[in-house]
Amino acid sequence: MKVLVTVKRVIDYNVKVRVKSDNSDVDLNNVKMAMNPFCEIAVEEAVRLKEAGVATEVVVVSLGSKSCQEQLRTALALGADRAIHIESDEVLESLTVAKLLQKVVADEQPGLIIMGKQAIDTDNNQTGQMLAALTGYPQGTFASKVTIEGDNVQVIREVDGGLQTVSLTLPAIVTTDLRLNEPRYASLPNIMKAKRKPLEVKTPADLGVEVKAHTRVVKVTPPAERKAGIKVACVEELVDKLKNEAKVI
Amino acid sequence: MAILVIAEHDNSTLKAATLNAVTAATQMGSDVHVLVAGAGCLAVAEQAANVQGVSQVLLADDATYEHQLAENISLLIAELGKDYSHIVVPATTSGKNFMPRVAALLDVAQISEIVRVDSADTFDRPIYAGNAIATVQSLDAIKVITVRTTGFDAASAEGGNASIQSVSVSHNAGTSAYVGAQIVKSDRPELTSARVVISGGRGMGNGENFALIEKVADKLGAAVGASRAAVDAGFVPNDMQVGQTGKIVAPDLYIAVGISGAIQHLAGMKDSKVIVAINKDEEAPIFQVADYGLVADLFDVVPKLEQLL
Ligand SMILES: Cc1cc2nc3c(=O)[nH]c(=O)nc-3n(C[C@H](O)[C@H](O)[C@H](O)COP(=O)(O)OP(=O)(O)OC[C@H]3O[C@@H](n4cnc5c(N)ncnc54)[C@H](O)[C@@H]3O)c2cc1C
Ligand SMILES: Nc1ncnc2c1ncn2[C@@H]1O[C@H](COP(=O)(O)O)[C@@H](O)[C@H]1O
Numbered sequence: 263m264k265v266l267v268t269v270k271r272v273i274d275y276n277v278k279v280r281v282k283s284d285n286s287d288v289d290l291n292n293v294k295m296a297m298n299p300f301c302e303i304a305v306e307e308a309v310r311l312k313e314a315g316v317a318t319e320v321v322v323v324s325l326g327s328k329s330c331q332e333q334l335r336t337a338l339a340l341g342a343d344r345a346i347h348i349e350s351d352e353v354l355e356s357l358t359v360a361k362l363l364q365k366v367v368a369d370e371q372p373g374l375i376i377m378g379k380q381a382i383d384t385d386n387n388q389t390g391q392m393l394a395a396l397t398g399y400p401q402g403t404f405a406s407k408v409t410i411e412g413d414n415v416q417v418i419r420e421v422d423g424g425l426q427t428v429s430l431t432l433p434a435i436v437t438t439d440l441r442l443n444e445p446r447y448a449s450l451p452n453i454m455k456a457k458r459k460p461l462e463v464k465t466p467a468d469l470g471v472e473v474k475a476h477t478r479v480v481k482v483t484p485p486a487e488r489k490a491g492i493k494v495a496c497v498e499e500l501v502d503k504l505k506n507e508a509k510v511i
Numbered sequence: 512m513a514i515l516v517i518a519e520h521d522n523s524t525l526k527a528a529t530l531n532a533v534t535a536a537t538q539m540g541s542d543v544h545v546l547v548a549g550a551g552c553l554a555v556a557e558q559a560a561n562v563q564g565v566s567q568v569l570l571a572d573d574a575t576y577e578h579q580l581a582e583n584i585s586l587l588i589a590e591l592g593k594d595y596s597h598i599v600v601p602a603t604t605s606g607k608n609f610m611p612r613v614a615a616l617l618d619v620a621q622i623s624e625i626v627r628v629d630s631a632d633t634f635d636r637p638i639y640a641g642n643a644i645a646t647v648q649s650l651d652a653i654k655v656i657t658v659r660t661t662g663f664d665a666a667s668a669e670g671g672n673a674s675i676q677s678v679s680v681s682h683n684a685g686t687s688a689y690v691g692a693q694i695v696k697s698d699r700p701e702l703t704s705a706r707v708v709i710s711g712g713r714g715m716g717n718g719e720n721f722a723l724i725e726k727v728a729d730k731l732g733a734a735v736g737a738s739r740a741a742v743d744a745g746f747v748p749n750d751m752q753v754g755q756t757g758k759i760v761a762p763d764l765y766i767a768v769g770i771s772g773a774i775q776h777l778a779g780m781k782d783s784k785v786i787v788a789i790n791k792d793e794e795a796p797i798f799q800v801a802d803y804g805l806v807a808d809l810f811d812v813v814p815k816l817e818q819l820l
Pocket of ligand 2: 268377380
């Protein structure tokens with residue numbers, strides 16, 4: 263079974279982003295970029311399926327500017343076999359990403375598609391579900407355990423009240439939650455090897471998909487700042503403040 | 512055109528998150544309908560009909576919708592939703608699961624986790640873990656929206672008088688099946704709607720020590736939350752995680768115990784009215800958002816706090 267994994271290039275999760283002074287966007291100049299943490303988990307899951315003899319090939323896809331190839335190389339170093347870069351310098355909204363991925367799915371015919379549940383830049387949490395709708399495949403979102411059983415995949419999902427288990431017919435789409443696995447680090451020899459693994463570049467035009475805007479960003483502003491608080495010396499003072507100053511207890 | 516709100520429920524009770532979504536919907540337009548899709552869920556439709564501001568309830572009572580599997584319910588919502596200007600759902604794990612599927616079926620964008628309605632087509636939503644707020648205008652004819660419940664007051668559960676209309680549309684994609692669920696039962700208030708939340712982090716040391724904050728929670732009628740580190744370490748179950756990728760809370764009082772205050776944790780609680788931090792490291796970033804900080808060993812001060820309440 264072929265497994266397709268999507269990886270998005272995003273701001274490093276440790277970096278606190280700032281809004282540009284003209285409120286047009288956030289400032290990503292000279293900011294450290296990395297693979298979206300949920301996509302790292304997706305790659306790890308696919309590589310483990312291959313190591314377990316369940317997956318035969320792991321193909322990674324990223325969409326965006328040329329620099330996405332860095333993250334694709336990282337995924338190859340982590341154990342993916344081959345990469346596809348859909349190159350575009352335009353803003354790719356989730357629906358467009360899903361339409362482009364739909365074409366890749368049609369070409370590649372994977373048995374399983376693993377994606378992150380959420381990109382930590384847009385915080386959209388929607389691309390996997392959209393791809394599932396466009397392909398007509400079932401979806402196991404927010405997965406904390408994935409088990410292939412013949413023609414089905416059983417997915418344990420993290421939901422508000424606890425955990426839910428669903429069984430999906432393959433091909434299916436899984437989106438990863440944080441506890442699915444702990445991603446490995448790439449070893450130096452594997453980083454070297456990854457440089458020689460195949461990486462194919464295509465454009466939205468090659469795939470026959472129009473990059474369309476469904477939304478317009480009017481402005482981007484900083485969130486309301488909290489005003490600095492105080493330190494209290496002891497529990498008694500804390501309880502007094504909560505009762506008499508803040509009046510919340 | 513009217514606005515369709517998708518009810519969050521468990522086939523017997525309408526979940527409070529729906530009330531926040533109704534408030535958001537009333538800010539987009541005046542005619543608000545609610546769809547209750549489930550199995551044996553007439554009682555939910557009756558509760559929805561009582562919600563202030565709702566003019567019509569649609570009831571899709573069918574075995575295929577019992578567990579709100581995304582593959583099936585999205586087909587129903589996309590079919591009914593064609594005749595609405597907005598389709599709105601609370602951003603719970605259930606709404607987040609099926610709603611983007613609805614958007615794709617309708618060939619429109621989803622605007623995720625809005626916290627403000629600027630106009631019928633323009634909304635504010637946090638991005639980058641809440642470190643920026645994007646004002647986004649929809650260019651689509653149908654606006655598909657998930658609502659961050661902390662951004663909107665709850666509509667009154669009483670006072671409405673909507674009629675209930677049954678819709679007999681049965682969609683079964685036949686590609687997915689519900690196997691089971693492990694739902695954590697608790698007598699405490701729900702995290703996302705509690706007035707007071709007390710959360711523990713890695714500093715708690717182990718799961719047993721959470722009893723210390725549970726005792727405080729009992730005195731305050733509070734919900735108990737956790738940082739991801741505490742969940743990952745197995746101290747407490749995943750549904751207690753507060754943060755960018757867990758639950759978003761904005762109670763009147765949030766007490767963070769043994770939590771350092773990583774960006775991802777702050778994203779889930781920094782809109783709380785009053786924040787208290789208890790941490791033995793005075794440099795911990797949590798103190799930058801805390802109204803009242805107590806630099807102390809939690810094992811000394813949390814039991815004392817409980818006694819004083
Ligand atoms: C993609 C992604 C998503 C994430 N999403 C979330 C999320 O939704 N929610 C979330 O919380 N995290 C999330 N994280 C993790 C986040 O980055 C932090 O690792 C996590 O929040 C740290 O948890 P913590 O504060 O409990 O642990 P630590 O950072 O280890 O802090 C423990 C604190 O306890 C204090 N302490 C220790 N002992 C005592 C004592 N005896 N008395 C008093 N204080 C004590 C220490 O001084 C320290 O400040 C995410 C990370 C990633 C990469
Ligand atoms: N431009 C992209 N390139 C590769 N994968 C993407 C891209 N956009 C979204 N994805 C995938 O979809 C997941 C969810 O993203 P989002 O819906 O934007 O939160 C991400 O974790 C990725 O796996």
